[in-house]
Amino acid sequence: MADYEIPDDLSFTHEDEWVRREGNNLVVGITDFAQQQLGDIVYVELPPVGSTVSKGDPFGVIESVKAVSDLYAPVSGEVVDVNTDLAEHPEAVNEDCYGDGWMIAIAISSEDELESLLDVPAYRQHVDDRSD
Amino acid sequence: MSSLLRTPLYETHRRLGARMVEFAGFEMPVQYRGVLAEHAAVRERAGLFDVSHMGQIELEGPAAVATAEHLLTRPVASLAPGRVRYGLLCNAEGGVIDDVTFYRLAPDALLLCVNAANIEKDWRWIARHSPPEAGARNRSDETGLLALQGPLAARVLDRVASPAASALGRWAFARLAVAGRPALVSRTGYTGSDGFELYVASSDLVAVFEALLAEGEPLGLVPVGLGARDTLRLEAAMALYGHELDETTSPFEAGLGRYVKLARGGFIGAEAIARRHAAGETRTLVGFELLVPGIARAEYEVAHGGRTVGRVTSGAPSPTLGKSIGLAYVPPDLAGVGTSLDILIRGRACAARVVETPFVKTTPQPTGTGGQ
DSSP, X not given: OOOOOOOTTOEEOTTSEEEEEETTXXXXXXXXXXXXXXXXXXXXXXXXXXXXXXXXXXXXXXEESSOEEEEEOSSOEEEEEEOTHHHHOTTHHHHOTTTTTOOXXXXXXXXXXXXXXXXXXXXXXXHHTTOO | OTTSBOOTXXXXXXXXXXXXXXXXXXXXXXXXXXXXXXXXXXXXXXEEEEOTTSEEEEEESTTHXXXXXXXXXXXXXXXOTTBEEEEEEEOTTSXXXXXXXXXXXXXXXXXXXXXXXXXXXXXXXXXXXXXXXXXXXXXXXXXXXXXXXXXXXXXXXXHHEESOSTTBOTTBEEEEEETTEEEEEESOOSSSSSEEEEEEEGGGHHHHHHHHHHHHGGGTOEEXXXXXXXXXXXXXXXXXXXXXXXXXXXXXTTTOGGGOOTTXXXXXXXXXXXXXXXXOOSOEEEEEXXXXXXXXXXXXXXXXXXXEEEEEEEEEEETXXXXXXXXXXXXXXXXXXXOEEEEEETTEEEEEEXXXXXXXXXXXXOOOOBTO
């Protein structure tokens, strides 16, 4: 069985995104499980700074050699920062999904929305449920 | 996934860390370490593929050659024993039932290698058009198939094959002992790199695979899954049935006219293909590269001057070129190299340009003449 890194200090979504709170913003990326499932990532499409995203709606696209997948917003709010390096170096998502592979930062508009995020044990269970 | 078929190498793939996916009813490895690394290994060193899901149909008997001549778009009688050709099975309307390789095993015996997804269909078609004297047999279940591809493939194979495989010329085959097991080995492949395909009994498949892996790994050989198989064949602009080809496709629009011997006639579909070709094809398969970031996937629309003019059949990043490439059907007047096209990616028009194919030029061909 493959091993998946799940850092202690993050929260997660059912769609395999991680979020890290930085002040009033949430930094968003995809988890180690997600990047391993996708395989070699060759293209990432992200929204521009200043756009707004809605919780649960697609905010971007990530493509591996074989497949196209949507990225889902973990919360609603304005996009305040975007990792533009991923346009040139999408492989950063494979190499460092919790660091250089971050995707966007969203200004939190509703603290209530954070309550539906998964903590580490809940996310680990969600991964285990799909692993063989 | 219990209803899926597995090759004898299933446990080996799992042990090697493969991710398994459904393909044509089989549970097959899509990748081991990663598509890009496996792709690069084949282009630079060597890769080993389990493609035992593909089908094998034999014809053996006094009517075998005449039957094959009736079924295939290329001549069979002129094919010398020890040689293999690529050709098409077509229906009466000139549509492609399957693209196959066929081996002249003996004066009265042939082996056809067919696509996994088409085994049952091809078998029904061939059986229907074969008299008992053609001795048609579906040997797919008892036959394993490995592909050993890459510039170091001959060096790897020579370490375990007797006599040496490197003497084989392109499109030649011979019966060798590989790791002590009988194997039919052809200098063919589906990657655009030099290499071999090895037909072995299903019961010998694991032993031959393990021997090639053990001998090859010190030279940089890796196991390769279907993911890289697809990007490799796309760089070589080789058709994939179900993408570039189906039963409505005419061989000429697919760029496969050179595999159709219209002057010969007498094969199923010959009249219809000649008629469609004389009337002028309505679409042509072209290779394109994207000029902006993104990936053109199969089924995306192709536009020109704001009007939809065609459809992408295959698309992927080319690991060798570092560009995004694809194949698409477009009207013949838009097929010229350099023509500007737009690929509609999630509704956005992305600039593309028609380029020459193959996208990646094949490696120098072997000079051996074995099997001639």
